[in-house]
Amino acid sequence: xxxxxxxxxxxxxxxxxxxxxxxxxxxxxxxxxxxxxxxxxxxxxxxxxxxxxxxxxxxxxxxxxxxxxxxxxxxxxxxxxxxxxxxxxxxxxxxxxxxxxxxxxxxxxxxxxxxxxxxxxxxxxxxxxxxxxxxxxxxxxxxxxxxxxxxxxxxxxxxxxxxxxxxxxxxxxxxxxxxxxxxxxxxxxxxxxxxxxxxxxxxxxxxxxxxxxxxxxxxxxxxxxxxxxxxxxxxxxxxxxxxxxxxxxxxxxxxxxxxxxxxxxxxxxxxxxxxxxxxxxxxxxxxxxxxxxxxxxxxxxxxxxxxxxxxxxxxxxxxxxxxxxxxxxxxxxxxxxxxxxxxxxxxxxxxxxxxxxxxxxxxxxxxxxxxxxxxxxxxxxxxxxxxxxxxxxxxxxxxxxxxxxxxxxxxxxxxxxxxxxxxxxxxxxxxxxxxxxxxxxxxxxxxxxxxxxxxxxxxxxxxxxxxxxxxxxxxxxxxxxxxxxxxxxxxxxxxxxxxxxxxxxxxxxxxxxxxxxxxxxxxxxxxxxxxxxxxxxxxxxxxxxx
Amino acid sequence: xxxxxxxxxxxxxxxxxxxxxxxxxxxxxxxxxxxxxxxxxxxxxxxxxxxxxxxxxxxxxxxxxxxxxxxxxxxxxxxxxxxxxxxxxxxxxxxxxxxxxxxxxxxxxxxxxxxxxxxxxx
Ligand SMILES: Cc1cc2nc3c(=O)[nH]c(=O)nc-3n(C[C@H](O)[C@H](O)[C@H](O)COP(=O)(O)O)c2cc1C
Numbered sequence: 001x002x003x004x005x006x007x008x009x010x011x012x013x014x015x016x017x018x019x020x021x022x023x024x025x026x027x028x029x030x031x032x033x034x035x036x037x038x039x040x041x042x043x044x045x046x047x048x049x050x051x052x053x054x055x056x057x058x059x060x061x062x063x064x065x066x067x068x069x070x071x072x073x074x075x076x077x078x079x080x081x082x083x084x085x086x087x088x089x090x091x092x093x094x095x096x097x098x099x100x101x102x103x104x105x106x107x108x109x110x111x112x113x114x115x116x117x118x119x120x121x122x123x124x125x126x127x128x129x130x131x132x133x134x135x136x137x138x139x140x141x142x143x144x145x146x147x148x149x150x151x152x153x154x155x156x157x158x159x160x161x162x163x164x165x166x167x168x169x170x171x172x173x174x175x176x177x178x179x180x181x182x183x184x185x186x187x188x189x190x191x192x193x194x195x196x197x198x199x200x201x202x203x204x205x206x207x208x209x210x211x212x213x214x215x216x217x218x219x220x221x222x223x224x225x226x227x228x229x230x231x232x233x234x235x236x237x238x239x240x241x242x243x244x245x246x247x248x249x250x251x252x253x254x255x256x257x258x259x260x261x262x263x264x265x266x267x268x269x270x271x272x273x274x275x276x277x278x279x280x281x282x283x284x285x286x287x288x289x290x291x292x293x294x295x296x297x298x299x300x301x302x303x304x305x306x307x308x309x310x311x312x313x314x315x316x317x318x319x320x321x322x323x324x325x326x327x328x329x330x331x332x333x334x335x336x337x338x339x340x341x342x343x344x345x346x347x348x349x350x351x352x353x354x355x356x357x358x359x360x361x362x363x364x365x366x367x368x369x370x371x372x373x374x375x376x377x378x379x380x381x382x383x384x385x386x387x388x389x390x391x392x393x394x395x396x397x398x399x400x401x402x403x404x405x406x407x408x409x410x411x412x413x414x415x416x417x418x419x420x421x422x423x424x425x426x427x428x429x430x431x432x433x434x435x436x437x438x439x440x441x442x443x444x445x446x447x448x449x450x451x452x453x454x455x456x457x458x459x460x461x462x463x464x465x466x467x468x469x470x471x472x473x474x475x476x477x478x479x480x481x482x483x484x485x486x487x488x489x490x491x492x493x494x495x496x497x498x499x500x501x502x503x504x505x506x507x508x509x510x511x512x513x514x515x516x517x518x519x520x521x522x523x524x525x526x527x528x529x530x531x532x533x534x535x536x537x538x539x540x541x542x543x544x545x546x
Numbered sequence: 547x548x549x550x551x552x553x554x555x556x557x558x559x560x561x562x563x564x565x566x567x568x569x570x571x572x573x574x575x576x577x578x579x580x581x582x583x584x585x586x587x588x589x590x591x592x593x594x595x596x597x598x599x600x601x602x603x604x605x606x607x608x609x610x611x612x613x614x615x616x617x618x619x620x621x622x623x624x625x626x627x628x629x630x631x632x633x634x635x636x637x638x639x640x641x642x643x644x645x646x647x648x649x650x651x652x653x654x655x656x657x658x659x660x661x662x663x664x665x666x667x668x
Binding site: 125128137139141145207212257260262364366368 | 566618
């Protein structure tokens with residue numbers, strides 16, 4: 001099988017279709033055959049582009065060149081020039097103004113590699129993380145200086161609020177609003193806590209920031225502290241992240257030496273310092289209230305809420321808990337402004353998202369792209385397509401409690417709003433991409449095995465619910481399941497969602513629901529015929545036929 | 547280092563640091579940058595680094611700065627090593643084990659010819 005080297009997207013909103021988008025797709029496919037490159041180029045469609053005056057649009061990746069308006073009669077020339085000979089057709093280019101819409105636009109880029117848009121990962125892998133001067137040469141600490149010398153805490157919060165930044169730790173809560181709550185909370189002692197626990201299986205995006213660019217976390221925590229009125233911060237870091245821990249320690253020492261931490265920072269009244277605390281390997285300690293308990297030296301079990309950390313957090317003081325990726329956006333937002341940030345991504349989910357890509361694809365690793373890019377784009381462009389012989393069956397977004405998306409939903413833009421609408425969760429940004437040889441029952445069983453192990457046991461719905469769900473799915477995988485147990489799974493799920501004390505139990509049900517929503521036939525096959533359609537599940541030797 | 551007390555001072559420090567950086571990128575100078583994130587180290591970046599350093603030592607080379615960086619996201623290609631000679635554009639290599647590192651030092655750093663087989667198309 002030949003690796004796809006390019007992908008073409010044609011807008012297919014009603015207006016584009018009225019103006020001939022379908023004919024364009026048809027002509028494209030024909031022209032690709034004419035030039036004999038049909039196996040190297042993927043053609044697909046994209047909706048919600050929101051540009052009525054330049055429709056239909058044709059976007060060519062990996063260079064992210066946008067053509068529009070395109071007529072069916074232009075297509076052959078475009079294929080010959082751009083896809084066959086590799087020359088951009090200037091005459092057909094869409095006007096170079098900022099594109100908006102419900103999908104994320106990739107930046108134009110000439111060359112082999114796809115266009116990424118790096119804000120969070122701008123410096124990781126490019127600077128020496130153990131040398132503060134390299135961070136400073138890349139505009140480091142300028143945002144902190146600007147904030148302390150030119151801005152009030154309120155105006156900092158306003159910029160962050162206007163930027164539309166939403167938390168990247170999983171819940172997507174607006175960061176500016178969180179800071180506002182903490183600022184408004186009663187009390188003179190407040191804390192900023194960086195959630196660097198990154199306990200979600202298959203996710204290592206935060207580690208790349210911590211290891212490759214530790215100063216950005218220090219700078220943004222100082223900015224956050226100033227905004228919310230804190231003078232002390234904690235980084236709660238996953239226990240396994242030894243290298244990141246050491247680099248952070250070193251960075252903190254350097255920052256103190258340069259006066260970015262400590263007393264009278266930038267010659268102002270502002271004092272701030274940071275402590276690091278390593279976790280001990282419990283998934284639940286990534287949940288912010290369990291994290292706070294753990295920081296206080298107690299057993300890492302989630303608290304009952306309300307009160308929320310913004311009013312009663314660490315040592316019962318108002319606390320802002322922010323994820324690493326969230327924080328890493330802050331200095332760039334302060335330097336470039338809210339408008340700039342809003343110009344990236346989609347109107348409802350501005351900015352970028354860092355994804356950890358893995359599975360049956362040609363490239364696995366970490367990428368940062370605008371919010372609103374689709375799964376298809378990620379797979380075809382960044383992951384360089386499915387492995388030879390693999391076709392996409394499903395993808396899991398967001399780690400163990402993330403949604404399982406069937407291949408038919410791969411054109412849903414990946415942003416908070418579109419996902420919410422499609423009933424999908426973006427989670428932590430892990431993208432596990434699975435081919436036809438994946439058994440849904442097996443996959444969900446592995447996930448539930450994880451949850452029953454990681455449930456902290458404090459509340460019954462989660463402790464027992466994860467265990468019972470696992471047992472049922474385990475039985476199904478052995479050919480011993482019963483059809484009525486699928487209803488039991490859904491009943492359990494409803495109880496766990498309603499009554500669990502924290503997100504662990506509340507979202508452990510997502511894979512179960514998705515399994516039954518999108519792959520029910522496959523699950524039933526395990527039960528009805530006692531066989532696994534993909535041949536993955538070990539069936540019991542003697543299956544009692546129902 | 548006295549604490550930085552204003553934006554102006556920060557700018558001055560940045561200028562100085564940029565100057566230092568530029569000095570590194572002048573003819574006659576070579577920078578070898580090894581990616582030392584967890585993925586790099588797991589793939590053997592320490593051996594890569596050792597090989598570079600011992601090559602420099604055993605050949606008594608000078609004018610070479612060896613530094614590290616983090617992961618750039620292409621974990622599959624680790625160990626990744628970059629070579630910048632003078633003010634020429636940087637060359638990024640993937641899957642650089644100790645032997646490849648030595649080959650790069652010999653062929654690229656000493657003789658100016660990039661080792662094509664390991665260059666990552668960026
Ligand atoms: C079981 C569980 C595990 C979590 N693990 C993490 C984690 O590893 N890192 C993280 O940043 N947030 C994690 N969260 C989300 C946090 O509770 C919290 O929403 C987040 O730290 C807030 O930061 P943000 O607003 O910047 O997203 C987890 C939540 C739950 C329920």
